[in-house]
Amino acid sequence: xxxxxxxxxxxxxxxxxxxxxxxxxxxxxxxxxxxxxxxxxxxxxxxxxxxxxxxxxxxxxxxxxxxxxxxxxxxxxxxxxxxxxxxxxxxxxxxxxxxxxxxxxxxxxxxxxxxxxxxxxxxxxxxxxxxxxxxxxxxxxxxxxxxxxxxxxxxxxxxxxxxxxxxxxxxxxxxxxxxxxxxxxxxxxxxxxxxxxxxxxxxxxxxxxxxxxxxxxxxxxxxxxxxxxxxxxxxxxxxxxxxxxxxxxxxxxxxxxxxxxxxxxxxxxxxxxxxxxxxxxxxxxxxxxxxxxxxxxxxxxxxxxxxxxxxxxxxxxxxxxxxxxxxxxxxxxxxxxxxxxxxxxxxxxxxxxxxxxxxxxxxxxxxxxxxxxxxxxxxxxxxxxxxxxxxxxxxxxxxxxxxxxxxxxxxxxxxxxxxxxxxxxxxxxxxxxxxxxxxxxxxxxxxxxxxxxxxxxxxxxxxxxxxxxxxxx
Amino acid sequence: xxxxxxxxxxxxxxxxxxxxxxxxxxxxxxxxxxxxxxxxxxxxxxxxxxxxxxxxxxxxxxxxxxxxxxxxxxxxxxxxxxxxxxxxxxxxxxxxxxxxxxxxxxxxxxxxxxxxxxxxxxxxxxxxxxxxxxxxxxxxxxxxxxxxxxxxxxxxxxxxxxxxxxxxxxxxxxxxxxxxxxxxxxxxxxxxxxxxxxxxxxxxxxxxxxxxxxxxxxxxxxxxxxxxxxxxxxxxxxxxxxxx
Numbered sequence: 177x178x179x180x181x182x183x184x185x186x187x188x189x190x191x192x193x194x195x196x197x198x199x200x201x202x203x204x205x206x207x208x209x210x211x212x213x214x215x216x217x218x219x220x221x222x223x224x225x226x227x228x229x230x231x232x233x234x235x236x237x238x239x240x241x242x243x244x245x246x247x248x249x250x251x252x253x254x255x256x257x258x259x260x261x262x263x264x265x266x267x268x269x270x271x272x273x274x275x276x277x278x279x280x281x282x283x284x285x286x287x288x289x290x291x292x293x294x295x296x297x298x299x300x301x302x303x304x305x306x307x308x309x310x311x312x313x314x315x316x317x318x319x320x321x322x323x324x325x326x327x328x329x330x331x332x333x334x335x336x337x338x339x340x341x342x343x344x345x346x347x348x349x350x351x352x353x354x355x356x357x358x359x360x361x362x363x364x365x366x367x368x369x370x371x372x373x374x375x376x377x378x379x380x381x382x383x384x385x386x387x388x389x390x391x392x393x394x395x396x397x398x399x400x401x402x403x404x405x406x407x408x409x410x411x412x413x414x415x416x417x418x419x420x421x422x423x424x425x426x427x428x429x430x431x432x433x434x435x436x437x438x439x440x441x442x443x444x445x446x447x448x449x450x451x452x453x454x455x456x457x458x459x460x461x462x463x464x465x466x467x468x469x470x471x472x473x474x475x476x477x478x479x480x481x482x483x484x485x486x487x488x489x490x491x492x493x494x495x496x497x498x499x500x501x502x503x504x505x506x507x508x509x510x511x512x513x514x515x516x517x518x519x520x521x522x523x524x525x526x527x528x529x530x531x532x533x534x535x536x537x538x539x540x541x542x543x544x545x546x547x548x549x550x551x552x553x554x555x556x557x558x559x560x561x562x563x564x565x566x567x568x569x570x571x572x573x574x575x576x577x578x579x580x581x582x583x584x585x586x587x588x589x590x591x592x593x594x595x596x597x598x599x600x601x602x603x604x605x606x607x608x609x610x611x612x613x614x615x616x617x618x619x620x621x622x623x624x625x626x627x628x629x630x631x632x633x634x635x636x637x638x639x640x641x642x643x644x645x646x647x648x649x
Numbered sequence: 650x651x652x653x654x655x656x657x658x659x660x661x662x663x664x665x666x667x668x669x670x671x672x673x674x675x676x677x678x679x680x681x682x683x684x685x686x687x688x689x690x691x692x693x694x695x696x697x698x699x700x701x702x703x704x705x706x707x708x709x710x711x712x713x714x715x716x717x718x719x720x721x722x723x724x725x726x727x728x729x730x731x732x733x734x735x736x737x738x739x740x741x742x743x744x745x746x747x748x749x750x751x752x753x754x755x756x757x758x759x760x761x762x763x764x765x766x767x768x769x770x771x772x773x774x775x776x777x778x779x780x781x782x783x784x785x786x787x788x789x790x791x792x793x794x795x796x797x798x799x800x801x802x803x804x805x806x807x808x809x810x811x812x813x814x815x816x817x818x819x820x821x822x823x824x825x826x827x828x829x830x831x832x833x834x835x836x837x838x839x840x841x842x843x844x845x846x847x848x849x850x851x852x853x854x855x856x857x858x859x860x861x862x863x864x865x866x867x868x869x870x871x872x873x874x875x876x877x878x879x880x881x882x883x884x885x886x887x888x889x890x891x892x893x
Contacts, residue, residue, distance in 0.1 A: 246858055307862060314869035317876060325883030329830055335873055336826065339839055339866070343846045350854050 177228065177235050179242040181249040181298045184220070184259070185291050188212060192287035199280040202273070209283040210270035213290065217263035220256055241300075249298040254421070257488070257639035258297055258414035262407050265495050266290050269403045272499065275610050276506035278322060278397040285319035286403055292316075293407045297414060302422045303349040305415055306342040306379055309408075313338040316404055322397040330391035334404060337378050337385055344375030352423070369429030372419065379412050382439040382473055383446035383466070390450070390462030398458065398502035398509070405465060406495055409472070413491070416476065417484065417643055436477035437564070441571055444470025448575030451582035457508060457515040457534060460586055461501045464541040464579045468494050468549065471556060474572065478559050485640050486559060489552035492632055493540060493625065496548045500618040501537030504530045507611050511604055517586060522594030524587070526604040529615040531590050535583060536619050542579035548622040551629035653713060657704035665702070669814055672698040676821035677792070679837050680828065681784040685730050689723050692837055696720075699818070699844050702811060706852035711860050715847060718864045722840060722871030726833065729875045733882025784828060788821070795820055806853040818845035832881060836874030843867050 191212040195205045223229055226239030241250035251259075266286060273282055292312025296305040313335040320331035348371035355364040381388060392401035420427050447467025454460040472494065475487035505515060507530045512520045524531040536547055543553025553576070560569040594604065607615075625632060651659070660668070675695035682688055696719040700712040795802075795817060802816040803809065818841060825838025847863045 245861075307866070310866055311869055314866070314873045317873040321877065321880050325880055328832055328877040328881045331873075331880075332830065332832055332835055332877055335870070336835065336839070339843075339870060340826075342866075343850070346850060346859075347853075350850075353854075 177237040177240075179240045179249075180223075180229075180236050180238045181251055182242040183236050184216060184251070184298065185249065185295045187216060188287040188291040188294070192284045192291070195287060196284040199284060202277050202280060202283075205280075205283040206270045206273040209287050210267045210274075212287065213263045213270060214267035216294075217260050217267060220251070220263065221260045225251075225253070247304055248300040249295065250300060251298060252418075253642040254418050255297040255414065256642050258410045259294060261410050261491065261495065262290065262293055262297075265406045265410075265499065266403060268495075268499050269399045269502070272399055272503045272506075272614065275608075275614050276399065276503055276510065278399050278506070279324065281318055281321075281323045282397060282400055285315070286400065289316045289319050289404070289407065293411050296411050301349070302415065302418060303345040305411075306338065306345045306375060309379070309411060310338040310342045319400050320392055320396045320404060322400055324397075327391075327395040330388060330393075330395040330401065333388035333391050334408070337381055337388065341375045341378035344371045344378070348372045348375065365425055365429055369426055372423075372426060373430055373435065376412075376416060377439075380416070380439070380473070381408070381412075382443040382469065384442075386443060386446065386466045386469070389466050389469070390459050393462035393465065393502075393505075394456065394458035398461075398505040399499075401462075402498045402502040406498060409469065409494075410491065413472065413476065413487070433477050433479055436473055437568070440470045440473030440475075440477055441568060442470070443467070443473055444572055444575040446470070448578030450578075452578040452585075454582055454586075455517050457505055457517075457520070457586055460582050461498075461505060461534075461538065461541075463582070464501075464538050465494070465498060467575055467579050468497075468541040468543075470575070471543070471553065471572070474560065474568075475552075475556050478556075478563060481640060482559065484643055485636055486552055486555050488636050488639050488643075489629070489632065490549065490556065492635065493548040493552050496618065496622055496625065497537045497540035500533050500615070500622065501541070503611075503614055503618065504533030504537060507607055507615075508534065511607070517589035521589055522592050523604065524590040524592075525594065527607050529612045530607055531587065532619060533615040534590075535587055536622050538583040538586070539580060540622055542576045542583070544580060546623060546626050548625045550626045653709040654704065657701055657709045657712065660701050661705055668698045668701050669810060671695075672702070672814055673817055676818045676841065677788045679841055680821050680824050681781055681788050683781045685833060688833070688837055689727055689730075692719065692840065693723055695818070695841065696844055699814075699848055702814065703848045703851075706807065706811065706848070707855055711851060711855075714860060714864060715844065715867075718867055719840060719844065722836075722868065722875075725871055725875040726836065726878065729878040729882075730833070733879060733885070737882060737885040787824060787828065791820060791824060804849055807849060811848070811852075815845045815849050818842070832874045832877035836871065836878075839870050839874070840867055843870070 191208060195208050198208070199205050219229070223238055229236045229238060238251075241248050243249070270283060270286065289312055292308060292315060296308040296312065299305050299308060317331045317335050320334055321328060348368040351364045351368035351371065355361075355368070358364075378385060389405055392404060395401075396404075420432070426432075444467050447463045447465070447470055451460055451463035451467060454463060468490070472487055472490050475483055475490055477483070478486065508520060508523065508527065509515050511527055511530070512523055514520065540547035540549040543549040557569055557573070560572060672695055675691045675698065678691045679688060679695065682691065696716055700716045703712040703715070799813060802813045804812040804815060807815065822838045822842030822845065825834060825841065829835060843863065843866065847860075847867075850863070851859055
């Protein structure tokens with residue numbers, strides 16, 4: 177019988193090998209990758225924690241762990257929500273890649289990267305997870321670059337910060353091992369706490385170390401960039417929530433609420449201010465994502481189940497908005513050859529649904545009414561106003577206004593007439609029907625989530641059940 | 650016949666201080682120098698020096714493995730850089746080369762040196778890295794600051810001289826990250842920093858698993874940077890049908 181964690185880690189690798197063989201048939205490769213990711217998401221979400229699952233090739237032992245290189249890989253309840261989100265988002269991105277091709281390396285490299293993120297979420301002890309994330313980030317370079325010659329900043333930066341982070345975790349673990357030898361000496365625990373904080377500072381990628389996010393969305397194939405950003409966010413935030421459970425003394429050594437609050441405000445402000453001055457939709461989406469990430473960090477700073485549930489809701493809305501934004505961005509680049517405001521003038525007349533997709537995604541990341549992010553943002557604002565000085569909520573609202581104004585500038589460049597000579601010499605083709613269908617589905621889902629946030633309640637409740645014990649501790 | 654450990658012990662005894670000084674200089678050169686061949690050679694010098702010194706706190710075999718790993722990375726980067734340059738350089742016919750020799754013969758070395766330089770736009774210049782003179786200045790300022798605060802550089806589990814050395818290499822690696830977005834330079838800083846951390850960590854918590862993990866991560870980082878070097882350099886290649 178195959179242990180379930182081994183199955184979760186190896187199935188994407190096997191699928192990647194298969195997909196690599198058929199990579200020239202991009203749609204087939206993307207569909208196989210989507211099926212693999214969707215199957216794993218469904219299996220993790222629905223299979224019981226213990227027992228046996230029978231598949232055509234053999235059976236899978238659900239409750240058992242897997243030991244490799246001296247490390248224990250086990251599927252905890254706390255890791256399930258992040259794994260379901262990661263594989264679910266990947267399935268969505270791979271399906272989108274059938275409509276908006278992302279290059280031949282997208283499906284195989286994407287599956288390899290998924291395997292790495294899954295391994296990082298399954299490994300015990302937890303301080304080994306950043307080591308696996310660093311290895312995953314090195315492999316993710318191939319996904320982020322997508323086989324293109326050109327700017328490499330996004331791919332390089334996303335690799336850099338996990339490599340800077342993991343030494344802090346290894347050293348902290350060593351200090352932890354020293355603590356029992358001299359129980360009266362608080363220094364090893366204090367040092368370990370400080371090292372964990374520095375490690376998370378690099379790993380989380382909040383401002384001012386947020387450079388990977390806008391660079392990825394501006395330079396990489398959009399769906400690859402979004403897949404990497406979302407998987408990375410899900411993995412690191414889950415680690416951040418699980419650490420206090422694994423190392424309970426940490427809460428006494430580190431004022432996590434304070435530094436998460438500071439990091440969240442700074443990140444949201446930085447994202448909002450930078451979004452205001454962008455001249456291209458890729459980088460604008462990147463800075464909107466930075467702003468939204470700041471909001472998520474703020475949500476996490478509100479300790480307890482309420483903070484965690486707000487964070488989960490925001491993470492779900494972020495996934496919807498970023499997938500929609502990346503799809504629209506891919507379509508815009510494919511039709512206009514660029515995403516810069518100057519080059520897409522008048523595109524709204526030929527690509528109305530792409531324009532709508534860009535707008536709904538961007539405003540969703542800013543928490544605008546009638547978009548996916550609104551409900552969670554409203555909840556976060558209320559939490560901030562109740563628990564923090566009013567200036568925090570004020571700064572947060574101002575930063576969201578920066579993102580909205582950035583999108584107003586962008587859409588103003590899309591609306592209007594295509595210059596006469598360009599319209600004659602190089603007419604822009606209309607968006608294909610399946611791209612329109614994809615946009616419409618996502619826009620409708622975003623509006624439904626905004627109008628009736630209770631539709632996400634079952635998922636949020638299940639995820640909260642898995643994480644609440646951790647958060648409450 | 651000497652075994653590896655005895656050989657490293659003798660080198661440490663006879664050339665311990667010069668090796669440490671060599672590592673200090675190599676770490677500074679990795680930040681300040683411009684030529685990629687010099688940078689790769691310096692990386693190997695630094696790795697060899699660190700490995701010799703590392704044999705004081707870990708088995709010589711573990712130190713040797715790291716030289717092999719960084720050697721493999723340097724070969725990867727060398728091949729990547731050669732590939733980029735080979736295809737980016739305009740191909741010159743044999744007659745054109747003869748004509749250049751004739752120019753050189755008529756005007757001598759001075760005429761060859763006074764060829765007009767290719768214009769580089771400021772953005773490209775910035776992307777290619779800061780000027781060596783500025784890098785040297787930054788290294789000097791940081792070196793003075795580090796020397797003034799040298800008493801703070803105490804790492805657990807290491808003799809004081811090795812502690813200072815490791816901290817110096819880590820500081821230079823951080824400067825390397827900060828001063829460039831070029832995959833070769835960032836890669837050099839990454840491998841350099843990982844080498845220093847490896848020495849420190851294996852002295853603290855010696856295990857074969859840690860050796861495998863850290864060297865495996867180094868190879869992955871090297872491979873990724875090698876790929877990015879080609880991806881970035883390929884933008885300079887003439888496209889099909891484009892005149893050289």
